[in-house]
Amino acid sequence: MTHALSLLLQAANPQLPPTDGMFILFGLIKAGAAFGIYMLCVAYTTLAERRVAAWIQDRLGPNRVGWEGFLQPIADGVKNFMKEESMPGGVNKALFILAPAIAFVPAMITWAVIPFASPLPVPGVGLIDMVVADLPVGFLFTLAISSLGVYGVTIAGWSSNNKYALLGGLRASAQMISYEIAMGMSTVCVLLLAGNVNLSAVISQQQTQGWNVLLLTLAFFIFAVAALAETNRVPFDLPEAESELIAGYHAEYSSMRYSMFPLAEYANIITSSSLMIALFFGGWDIPFTTWDNLPPWTITKTLLTMGMYVGKVMFFVFAFIWLRWTVPRFRYDQLMSLGWKVLLPMALLYITAVASMVLGLDFAGLARDGMAFRGAMLGMNLVFVVLVFWVLDRGRIISPAFSRLQREEVAQLRAVADRSDLLNGKGA
């Protein structure tokens, strides 16, 4: 048994006896199945986006191809493959061709470490973990790889030899760096409670302690906002803002090369949703029951928990789409001030508070999964939620789309407008 292979084998499935054949077989099956299902989900998320958008805007949306438009993603795929691939003059060819792939690959790999069901018992083999690779660095791996997604966008913007594309790429890189920090900081609180970065460990902690969203609502809020910014979705879609930058970084792309960018975006949505679920919503845990968390593992349990996971993912994907058709886009300075002046200090303060609380409770000798510990955390969380969302957020702290300065500016503009109205003769 070679060293690297045994490492991979352990990552793929700790319960499996370390033999080459088994590892390769199950690795291939798991990776293949996960890849296929994931790509299918990504394709259908595009359909979901269009149908939900239509529903929110009181239209019908694509409903002609197949039953309720269910063959639309396939038709779109065929269309994109048949179209001409344009290559504008003066581009950096190698990087121009490589950029869509650089954007797409990290979005795909990230999902590999997220557990999606309880272990599956297979007769004669033992338990199969329902995760493509249960890495010991689990969740850090996700952060590391998802931070690479920015390269695709930035390189696409730069290599296109187009100033709008370059502006889009620059915006993307600045935005992603800013929000990555807040995202990483918000997860520190989860790690304080779980005491491990392995996502299976985080999920099992939530099964005994209760979902982290109840204990760490503020961390979830910061994480969700940062995830929205990381996926370049509205209200953080400044890199592609069509009203200012035409289409931003992918303005010069056509056919399948263009198509890779939306696919990467939807893949990122599914991955961020899965990550939010794993970190804050108990992963594949079915709420209010404990029978699904305990051995003996059965196929029924695997299917039910997988259903639960899929349901949660669908809810979050829907929420992403819902937000897109509800919230207007931020201005660039608002985006930056939200990231650096609101989310980051808030996350840092919250880490300090949670760390002191956990330390205090541990010092008092309370068990982590006892009622007193959970009650204390819940109480502190309530205080913070009330403080941030009711007391501090009076349209100034959290929503940066409004400020006192702006109000004065608007008043000044109104005064100027009124004067010009008088000069021109009002009502002319």
Add this chain to the structure above:
Amino acid sequence: MQPNQFHSLAYSFGFYFFGLIALASAVAFVTRKNTVAAAMWLVNVMFALAALYVMLDAQFIATMQVLVYTGAIMVVFLFVIMLLNLGHPSELADARGKWGYVLALFVGLALLAEVMALNRSSTIDKMIPPDLAAKAAAAAATPVAGGIIGPVAAPLFKEYLLAFELTSVLLLAAIVGSVVLGKRRTDAR
């Protein structure tokens, strides 16, 4: 994880494979005239190094390598390179003229000699503290809470806390200093 794991054929193949990628990318990084392409080659070097760290069982270091160097520092580099919009590549060369190349050659040879000297097993044996192997074996035998992060975090926040805090203060000072310098330049303009 047998003791002879580091000597198996597949392991050597992987090690040299990633080592070659790292070296080739590093050479490409130095020789590219296009700054963005050079930055991308450097990203590739970081990845190959991360793979080598994984092969040395340092998975946390590997992840940090990707997260910090590839995910943050290189993105900022790229950002700056794009903003500068550097014109003629020939103006960028540090080693200009005959004497620059001679100096580069000299430094390169000195580094090579250092590596060769260090690579002799007798030197390495002298450099490693005698009780380190025993310590490492003991540490590996006792499981630490917190998965793969525990063994890294525990010494960092207990044994070396002062050094850790001093380093963070140093970094903070560097950040403040760079902001001050950057501000001054804008004011003067």
